[in-house]
Amino acid sequence: MRLKPELSERHTLSVLVDNEAGILARIAGLFSARGYNIESLTVADINEDESISRITIVTSGPPHVIEQIISQLERLVPVHKVTDLTALGPHIERELALIKVASTGEQRIEALRLADVYRARVVDATTSSFVFELTGGAEKIDKFIELMREVGLVEIARTGIVAIARGKEAA
């Protein structure tokens, strides 16, 4: 007997939650308990009294699983609202990465040149290294990191994706 994989699609969900102890464990645990994927998860409080947080989750699964994920999230008591930004249509996704590169000579110059092409900022420098700060879509960051591997990549820190709907309305 062989197990059959299902076709899946990628969705970015924006989840507004009460900023209470254990909320992240509640959300992350729901995903592991029901076998859903998490590709990226970010969280920060977003209102004045820090009582509400926005969690941005990038997940993937067949359409009926995505629908279940949204319903299951909405079922959690501290969850105010779940928005499927992918289903909603036009929205902005951004991620920030810090990328450390150590090299000398021609490689060092090449790293700086590529950083310029990608509009990465130098936020730390020594005579033999740089730390670049790069903001953009996940694909752009992936591509930049791929290039940096050839010119002395040391380590990477990424924030995960945050996202918001386009236009004047709150999603």
Next chain:
Amino acid sequence: MSSERRGAEILIEALIDLGVEVVFGYPGGAVLPIYDAMFQQNRIRHILVRQEGGAVHAAEGYARSTGKPGVVLVTSGPGATNAVTGIADALMDSIPIVVITGQVPTSLIGTDAFQECDTIGITRHCTKHNYLVKDPAKLGDIVHEAFYLATSGRPGPVVIDLPKDVQVATARYSKPKSISHQAYRPQVDPDAARIEAAVEMLAAAERPILYTGGGIINSGPQASAALRELARLADVPVTSTLMGLGAFPASSPQWLGMLGMHGTYESNMAMNRADLILCLGARFDDRVTGRLDAFSPRSKKIHVDIDRSSINKNVRVDLPIVSDVGRAIEAMVALWKARKPRTHGLKRWWDEIDQWRAKRSLDFPPSTSEIMPQQAIRSLWEATKDRSPIISTEVGQHQMWAAQHFDFEAPNKWLTSGGLGTMGYGLPAAIGAQIGNPDALVIDIAGEASILMNIQEMSTAAQYRLPVKVFILNNQYMGMVRQWQELTYSSRYAESYTEALPDFVKLAEAYGWTGIRIEKPDDLDAGITAMLDHDGPVMVDCRVAQLANCFPMIPSGAAHTEMILQANEVSGEMDDEAKALV
């Protein structure tokens, strides 16, 4: 504004304000302040169980049979972990309970203190919600909110973890005026346009069926009344899940019996051939649907559920209605009466159903030498039906035979562990039901394997002089395991036979109960009568045919049309795809 009180007293006061009459519990170090406060009041009755797992099932039995939330009080660490099975059980079956667990003092949390465990972490995914209370000033509001969460929307278990120092620290408490939650707002009223669409679909259907579930019991007796009215008006057949038994009277000619894996032939065939399924407070679980791609292939499906996540979870439906099921049915009844929308009769559909009924799928081979377990249930039903008994069960063959052969006429009379399938549920659930219904006849229909899982609760029943009856169908096997081994693994009975069972009659006597053994078919009725005549707890050891199987049965991964009936039972080996299914 009232004066300051200890956290433990605030808890008790809040419970009293919430109308709590009884708490099932077990003391321990981390709840001593609460037990001391409990000792000094007489408004709430405490029922001392013999293991914390028993407390939770007792609270479930109390809740299911009374419609009121069940309350549990246990200590930290092992007290809380012993409660986990019951909490998970209540989540699966949507039973409103509030479990208060003691916790080590806040200063010791995270230090691996004595009897410390991460109760909040452990119960996070088997509760509807849980709270760690760190401030006695918030305790009162949290207790009120916990009851609101447990009982509203889709009911379920809520845990309140209460550190010992918070039980001792003082704060003010006043009863909150109203409870609302910013994020949690269950949708209880149906969308009018969808109700209209549902009524039109029901009226237009030529082969409709009502598929009802435990949500109707949860919604309250008025939901059962509305269901009966809707079924009568629309002249439709009614089937039910295990959890929904009693919502519709088994004596009605419109009743098809339970559906699903051990459901009747007529209910499963009617589901398969229907052109409209109106699902009311059920959740299309795997025991009901069988093989999903063969499930009711030609029907339109309407699904009424208070929990949006139940909709389209297993089966795609054509018309979802998120609502309290009772209110939705009442709205359909009102609209049906106003419009009288049906223009055709359903005679052809009923004729077809009658042909399936003629299979008599619940018939079983009679025996004069052995007691057939099905006959034991029938006889028990005959002897008790006029007393409207409350029946609890353990889990296994006896549970399915009880569901098939004991006819229920009213809601809140049937207590069983449906979703989690917890052996050991029945005795403590019967105790809880008897506490909540002191004058009722409460019987736990048990198996000899399951009953041993919470046998210690016999001592609880003895202490409170509860006249519960335990009727054991004793075949010396974990019967359902043995049956699956017979059908799936060529009768290789791995570990499903119990070599050493206690003498249940002597065991009963040791606990201060009365014990009765029934061994021959001729003694069955007399034994049941003796059990019923005794005004106290009775354990009946009814020796039944050891190798009897529970039919009809839809094997795992099979379609509704591929039922195994008693007449053509098969032993053999199944392929790996079938073996991989639950």
